[in-house]
Amino acid sequence: MAPWKYGLFVGFLEISLLATPAWSQQAAPAAPASGTDAKSYVASGMAEGAKGDLEGAAKAFDNAIRIDPKYAPAYYNRGFVSALQNKPDDAISYYDKAIELDPGNKEAYFQRGRMKGKMADFDGAISDLTQVVKIDPKFAPAYYVLGNAYYMKGDLDNSIDQINQSIILAPHLSDAYFIRGLIFHAQGHREDATTDFQKSASFNFPYAAFWIWITEMENKERDLARNALLNELNNPAAFKPNDWPTQIGNFLLENVSQDELLAKAKVGNPAGLNDRLCEAWFYSGMAKHLAGDDKGAQACFAQATATGEKSSEEYVEANRETSQSPQP
Numbered sequence: 001m002a003p004w005k006y007g008l009f010v011g012f013l014e015i016s017l018l019a020t021p022a023w024s025q026q027a028a029p030a031a032p033a034s035g036t037d038a039k040s041y042v043a044s045g046m047a048e049g050a051k052g053d054l055e056g057a058a059k060a061f062d063n064a065i066r067i068d069p070k071y072a073p074a075y076y077n078r079g080f081v082s083a084l085q086n087k088p089d090d091a092i093s094y095y096d097k098a099i100e101l102d103p104g105n106k107e108a109y110f111q112r113g114r115m116k117g118k119m120a121d122f123d124g125a126i127s128d129l130t131q132v133v134k135i136d137p138k139f140a141p142a143y144y145v146l147g148n149a150y151y152m153k154g155d156l157d158n159s160i161d162q163i164n165q166s167i168i169l170a171p172h173l174s175d176a177y178f179i180r181g182l183i184f185h186a187q188g189h190r191e192d193a194t195t196d197f198q199k200s201a202s203f204n205f206p207y208a209a210f211w212i213w214i215t216e217m218e219n220k221e222r223d224l225a226r227n228a229l230l231n232e233l234n235n236p237a238a239f240k241p242n243d244w245p246t247q248i249g250n251f252l253l254e255n256v257s258q259d260e261l262l263a264k265a266k267v268g269n270p271a272g273l274n275d276r277l278c279e280a281w282f283y284s285g286m287a288k289h290l291a292g293d294d295k296g297a298q299a300c301f302a303q304a305t306a307t308g309e310k311s312s313e314e315y316v317e318a319n320r321e322t323s324q325s326p327q328p
Contacts, residue, residue, distance in 0.1 A: 038068035045077055057081050072101035076108050088115045106135040110142055117149055120310035125149040140170035148179055152316055156183050174203030181211060182313060186320060190215050204238040206245035210283065213252055217290040229253060244276060248283055258284045278307040282314035285321065298322060 045060030058081045064074035079094030095112035098105055113128030129146035132139055147162030160183050166176045181196035194215045200208035209232035216225035229252060233239050239246045247264045250256040256264070261284065265276035285300030304318035 036067070038064040038071040038074055041067065042073050042077060049081065054081050054084055070101055072098045072105065075101065076105065080111060083111065083115060088118050091115045104135060106132045106139060109135070114145060117145065118311055122149045122153045138169055140166045140173065143169065144173055144176045151179055151183060152311065156186060159183055172203060174200045174205035174208070178205055178208050181208070182317070185211070185215065190218065201232055201238070204235065206238045209238070210248060210252060214286055214290070226253065248279065252283060252287060274307040274309050275312055278304045278309040278312050279314045281307070282318045285318065289321065
């Protein structure tokens with residue numbers, strides 16, 4: 001659920017701002033351009049991308065690069081295609097070239113920072129995103145993703161500063177409230193955490209509902225936790241039948257067993273298998289912990305971290321739960 005992951009598929013409210021394909025940020029031509037210069041090929045690639053033809057878009061951008069190796073927009077858009085194809089290394093290489101040719105391109109820094117975050121290079125992400133806000137101090141998504149990178153590193157003070165700035169500039173960013181809720185929760189401020197999770201859920205971000213459940217369960221409000229989660233699961237804007245978040249919600253409501261949840265994590269999403277498994281193991285651990293089975297919880301948290309999904313909030317939180325557990 002981190003920004004560098006959601007950016008690879010159509011998601012929630014702010015994701016369209018964080019990861020809208022480059023070609024949809026401007027009016028694409030009704031049909032591919034007929035010219036043979038680099039600019040025309042980029043226009044053609046944007047049209048193909050707008051139609052969802054990533055291979056066609058990639059070929060057009062490759063042609064633009066071949067014709068004019070110094071045309072920065074071709075590299076930027078080619079990098080965006082690689083990002084959407086889940087090829088972060090390739091995307092970073094194209095963004096590198098775009099930035100070399102156009103050092104003031106905030107979008108290239110932003111997208112490269114997101115890709116570095118996906119690769120768990122949080123220092124690199126912080127460097128790029130800091131450059132973005134230097135170029136454009138009012139670019140809200142950069143503050144949010146920057147705050148997320150600090151959160152991943154465990155630097156909660158810097159994280160909350162950046163998240164606060166993103167909320168000031170763009171109060172609709174549901175992920176920002178969610179990450180701030182996680183920070184408040186880690187700091188022991190459960191009431192503030194719950195407020196932020198509720199705000200995030202009001203923008204239809206499904207994972208916020210799970211943390212509302214967690215905080216209410218920690219407050220020993222089992223009925224309130226269950227009713228709140230049931231209410232969120234009935235929101236079709238956030239939860240759709242058979243979607244992965246719905247499976248997690250049903251597990252927390254004890255309608256799906258742990259084995260069933262793990263099995264569902266492996267269905268239909270090979271590219272994000274470890275990500276889903278990390279989430280499945282983490283929420284399994286939280287369910288066991290809140291039921292008083294700390295030994296079982298720690299075993300689940302160990303499985304979550306064993307996935308190696310270092311760019312996942314669940315990975316961070318599983319590590320946090322493990323470090324907070326009493327040592328034998």
